[in-house]
Amino acid sequence: DQQVKQNSPSLSVQEGRISILNCDYTNSMFDYFLWYKKYPAEGPTFLISISSIKDKNEDGRFTVFLNKSAKHLSLHIVPSQPGDSAVYFCAASATNFGNEKLTFGTGTRLTIIP
Amino acid sequence: DAGVTQSPTHLIKTRGQQVTLRCSPKSGHDTVSWYQQALGQGPQFIFQYYEEEERQRGNFPDRFSGHQFPNYSSELNVNALLLGDSALYLCASSSPGRANEKLFFGSGTQLSVL
Numbered sequence: 001d002q003q004v005k006q007n008s009p010s011l012s013v014q015e016g017r018i019s020i021l022n023c024d025y026t027n028s029m030f031d032y033f034l035w036y037k038k039y040p041a042e043g044p045t046f047l048i049s050i051s052s053i054k055d056k057n058e059d060g061r062f063t064v065f066l067n068k069s070a071k072h073l074s075l076h077i078v079p080s081q082p083g084d085s086a087v088y089f090c091a092a093s094a095t096n097f098g099n100e101k102l103t104f105g106t107g108t109r110l111t112i113i114p
Numbered sequence: 115d116a117g118v119t120q121s122p123t124h125l126i127k128t129r130g131q132q133v134t135l136r137c138s139p140k141s142g143h144d145t146v147s148w149y150q151q152a153l154g155q156g157p158q159f160i161f162q163y164y165e166e167e168e169r170q171r172g173n174f175p176d177r178f179s180g181h182q183f184p185n186y187s188s189e190l191n192v193n194a195l196l197l198g199d200s201a202l203y204l205c206a207s208s209s210p211g212r213a214n215e216k217l218f219f220g221s222g223t224q225l226s227v228l
Contacts, residue, residue, distance in 0.1 A: 004156070034216065043118070043204055043219030044157065089156050100208075101147070101170050102217060104156030 003027045004092050006105035014113050019077040021108050023090030026071065030092035034102065035064060035075050038087045047088075048075070077110075085112045116141065118220035120205050126226045127195050135190040135223045139207030145169075146188040147217065148180060149204040157204055163188050192225075200227045 005024045013019045023033075031052040036044035050057040050064045050073065057064050063076045077084055090105040119138045127133050139146050145164045149157035159172035163182035182188045186207075192199055202224050206217040 006156075036219075041221065043206075043221045045219070046216040049216065091156075101159045101162060101172070102157075103159070104149075106154065106156045 001026075002106075003030075004090055004103050004105040006088075006090055006108050008108050009106070010109040010111070012111045012113055013080050015082060016079045019075075019080045019084065019110055019112070021075040021077075021088050021090075021110065023073050023075075023105055024071055025073075025092050027092070027094070027103070028071075029094045030103070032093040032095060033064070033066060033073050034091045034093070035062075036089045036091060036104075038089065038107070044089055080110075080112045082112050082114055085110060118205055118207050118218055120203075120220040120223050122223060123221070124224045124226075126228060128228050129195055129197060131195050131227075132191065132193045133195060133225060135192075135203050135205075135225070136187065137190070137205030137207075137220060138187045139205075140218045143207035143209045143218065144186050145208045146182060146186065147206045147208070148188070148190045149206065149219075150174070151202040151204060151222070152198075153201070160190070195227045197227050200225060 034049040035047040037047045038044045048059050048062045048064050050066050066073045087107045087109050089107045091102040121136045147162040148160040151157040160174050161171040162169045166182045177193045179191045202222040204222045205220045208217050
């Protein structure tokens with residue numbers, strides 16, 4: 001039972017344009033959501049998060065949007081840069097802080113085309 | 115400041131053998147979580163250790179066991195290895211009492227079971 005789903009295994013975006021990565025979840029107990037970025041041969045690194053009491057969180061070029069009624073969140077990267085090419089994982093937690101047990105999606109491989 | 119360190123980086127075992135993976139948490143972190151990432155999948159939560167005790171456990175069989183030492187480092191043991199145990203094993207550290215500290219991952223141990 002996949003509680004966190006990333007339905008796009010891969011995405012290619014031109015440098016400078018906006019990248020939009022999507023994630024859906026099914027478990028209503030999730031109340032904290034995170035995005036992690038993973039380069040080859042490295043562990044995932046934390047990118048940005050959002051609590052269920054918010055619908056938007058912004059950090060520089062990265063913005064996460066949360067639609068609780070649709071159980072959907074998205075990560076916007078603008079402008080996209082070549083260094084953004086990586087695998088992006090959406091993750092969810094049933095605690096307030098997101099540093100306890102995380103449930104991950106299967107990831108989306110983002111390729112930024114120069 | 116060293117991050118999360120894992121050893122070994124790669125390991126090859128045969129079916130039925132036992133394996134021990136090691137993890138040292140990031141400085142200042144007292145909680146260690148272990149995740150299994152199979153090829154093409156997102157990381158799956160195995161268990162979490164805090165104060166030398168297993169605090170939470172995911173849906174993994176008893177063949178998977180762990181230990182946390184007084185210095186907060188941790189070991190993951192897998193007995194009676196199966197071909198399906200081949201995966202990247204990620205260790206993550208955190209400090210649950212510090213809300214702004216997210217899970218910090220190591221680079222992982224790539225386990226191949228032949």
